Amino acid sequence: MTYILNIETSTKNCSVSIAQNGNTIALREIASEGYSHAEKLHVFIEETLEEAKITYKELAAVAIGSGPGSYTGLRIGVSAAKGLCYALEIPLISIESLRILAQKVTVADGLIIPMLDARRMEVYCCIFDHELNIIEKTSAKILDENSFEDINGTITIVGDCQEKCLSVLKADRFKFLAKFQYPSAAEMGLLSFAKYETQQFEDVSYFEPFYLKDFLVTVAKPKV
Numbered sequence: 001m002t003y004i005l006n007i008e009t010s011t012k013n014c015s016v017s018i019a020q021n022g023n024t025i026a027l028r029e030i031a032s033e034g035y036s037h038a039e040k041l042h043v044f045i046e047e048t049l050e051e052a053k054i055t056y057k058e059l060a061a062v063a064i065g066s067g068p069g070s071y072t073g074l075r076i077g078v079s080a081a082k083g084l085c086y087a088l089e090i091p092l093i094s095i096e097s098l099r100i101l102a103q104k105v106t107v108a109d110g111l112i113i114p115m116l117d118a119r120r121m122e123v124y125c126c127i128f129d130h131e132l133n134i135i136e137k138t139s140a141k142i143l144d145e146n147s148f149e150d151i152n153g154t155i156t157i158v159g160d161c162q163e164k165c166l167s168v169l170k171a172d173r174f175k176f177l178a179k180f181q182y183p184s185a186a187e188m189g190l191l192s193f194a195k196y197e198t199q200q201f202e203d204v205s206y207f208e209p210f211y212l213k214d215f216l217v218t219v220a221k222p223k224v
Helices: 037-052 071-088 097-102 162-166 189-197
Strands: 003-008 013-020 023-031 059-065 092-095 111-117 122-129 134-142 155-159 174-176
Touching (some): 003 037, 023 037, 059 189, 071 092, 092 097, 097 122, 097 155
Parallel strands (some): 003 059
Antiparallel strands (some): 003 013, 122 134
């Protein structure tokens, strides 16, 4: 049996699962406005191991949602994943967070666009066909009435920015899966197991999250 610990912390959702040969057998997650990742992540890891009735030593690998997304959330998740891989001497697997989000969608035709809020009218997104083959790689886009006008057919959008989308993407061909969907470790099992079997591992020493945009630190102006 191959047990993989899956961690997704790129958004407000702090999510952890254990998958056995690709099938999720334990899951803990919470989507909090206050980003409770630092408090919840290690608790969730312990609870999923207990539910799966396995120990750390039985883990074959750790998989991490690599972003894009929250800088702080990604740092917390990646740090925990790398620490476990070092301590247990097991491989690290990374999966783009938008790829994980796309796993929530099942459609017969058309395209799938997983999309995450990047503040104002900007989003992180990529495009898949209905069989989840990548059509366009992850990028940051500013949404307006002309977005995706070069794409024909039905487009199913999944993510955490439906309200933003609805204000500009009003054509009938745009379909929205549900309100406020986040990447979840529940959808990581098959993806991480496939990478494990083909030994698509990261270098634990040098791996960094996929931020997509530089993290900007603002310094408060001194009071006069």
